[in-house]
Amino acid sequence: MNIGLLGYGKMGRAIEEVAEGSDVHFVWRIGRDNRQELTDELLKKADVVIEFSRPEAALSNVKMCLEAGIPVVSGTTGWLDQLPEAYAFCLEKQGAMLWASNFSVGVNLFFALNRYLATLMNNRPEYDIRVQEIHHMHKLDAPSGTALTLTLDAIKALDRKLDWKLTPAPASATDIPVEAIREGEVPGTHKIKYESSVDSITIEHKAHSRKGFAAGALLAAQWIHGKKGVFDMMDVLEISRLVS
Secondary structure (H helix, E strand, C coil), X not given: CEEEEECCCHHHHHHHHHHCCCCCEEEXXXXXXXXXXXXXXXXXXXXXXXXXXXXXXXXXXXXXHHHCCCCEEECCCCCHHHHHHHHHHHHHCCCEEEECCCCCHHHHHHHHHHHHHHHHHCCCCXXXXXXXXXXXXXXXXXXXXXXXXHHHHHHHHCCCCCEEEECCCCCCCCEEEEEEEECCCCCCEEEEEEECCCCEEEEEEECCCCHHHHHHHHHHHHHHCCCCEEECHHHHHCCCCCCC
C-alpha cells in the first residue's frame, strides 16, 4: 500500500515508526519546507493520503486530495467549523474521507465510554460535569480536538447542557466548563468529572506516547482504501454510536 504523508512533523515521523516492518510504503512526505514539491502527479502516486498539518491549511489539503480522487485520512484539529464543507465536497466528488480528532484506539473506546456515561447522567441532575485536558506546550489549539469531541458528545446526551466554555471564562449552569492545560511534553491526558454534593465520578484517558495516535491513523488509512464516503474512527473500530 502506498501512502503519502501531507504534513511531516512529529505525527508523520511517528506514523513512519509504527509502520516499520509492514507492507506500507511511503511514496512521498510533504512538510512546510518542501510544499512546493507537491504536484498533482506526485499526489496521485499515493493510494491514501494521511494529513496532519495546520488548521488553516487542512481544508485546502483535504479538497486537493479529493479533487485528485485520492482517499484522505485527516487528523488535523482546530478546523471543526469547516468540516461540513469538507464532507459535502467529499460526497460531491464521490471520494473518501475520514477525519478524527484522535486516532488512538484507546481514546475512541474512551469516547464510547464518555457517551454512555453521559446518557446515564442525563437523569441525574445532581451531578455536574467538567472536562479537563493536558497537552504539551507546542499544541496550537485549545481545547484540544479530543476534548471538544468529548464535550460535544456529552452535550448531545445531557438535556441540561447547551454549550461549553473554556475556563477561566465564567460558565453558566447550562455550560460545560473545559480546562486546557499546557505543560512540558505531555502527549495528552483527558478527564471527564461528574460531581455531586456527596461523591464524584471521574473517567480518564492518559496517552504515554504518540504511538497510539500514529498506529490508529495507519489503521484508518488501510481501512479506507477502496471505500467511498465520509467516515470516522467509529466506523473503523465498529463501535456503535450510543448517542446519535
